[in-house]
Amino acid sequence: MRTGPIWPVTLECGDLVLRPIRYRDKKEWTAVRSRNSEWLAPWEASNPDPAGGLPDYRHMVRSLNVQAAQATALPFLITEWMPGLRNPAIVGQLTVSSIVWGSAMMATLGYWVDRERAGRGIAPTSVALVTDHCFRALGLHRMEINIRPENGPSLRVVEKLGFRDEGYRPRFLHINGKWADHRSFALTAEEVPDGLLGPWLASRRS
Secondary structure (H helix, E strand, O other): OOOOOOOOOOEEEOOEEEEEOOHHHHHHHHHHHHHOHHHHHHHOEOOOOOOOOOOOHHHHHHHHHHHHHOOOOEEEEEEEOOOOOOOOEEEEEEEEEEEEOOOOOEEEEEEEEOHHHOOOOHHHHHHHHHHHHHHHOOOOOEEEEEEOOOOHHHHHHHHHHOOEEEEEEEEEEEEOOEEEEEEEEEEEHHHOOOOOHHHHHHHHHO
C-alpha cells in the first residue's frame, strides 16, 4: 500500500525508462507525434463538441500535472536509451488515468508507441512495468485498458500480457471524430500474484 505521494516516479526496465512528461519535452514530443500522425490518427481521442478542440502541448502537460498532484493520474513518457544519444529518446507515452481510491482502487491505462519502434516489445513491457507498479507500490486492485476492436497492435499487447476480455462497449469514447466502440480488458491484483513483468520477460527469452 502507498505511504506517500504517488508522483513523480521513474520506472526502468533494460533500455526503457518511463518518466514524467515535462514542458521542456515539447520539441521532441511534437516531432515524434508529427511523424506518427497517420499511424496514430485512427485511435486519437477527439472532442465531441463541434466548437471545441484538444489542448495544445502546454495545456496538456499542465492538465496532466494537476491530475498527478491530485493522485488521479500518472503521466509517463516512454523513453529508450539508444546508441549515440546523451539521453533516452521519446518513443511513446503511457498514462494511468481515472485513478479511483477508496473501495474501488482501480485505474485505466492508455498508451501509444512510435511506429518506428513498434513490434519490439516496448508497449507490453511498459504496460507490464506500470501495472506492477500500480498493484505493488500503489496498492491498486484493478487495471483496465479499453481498445478499439480494429486496433490489432493494441489487442496483441493485452493478449500477450493476459488481460481478461470483459466485453464490448458500444460508442464508448469519441475517437477520430466519432463515437467509437471499444473492447474492455482488465486484470486484478489477485490474478497476477507474481506480477506481469517477470513472466513477460521470461516469455520473450524462451
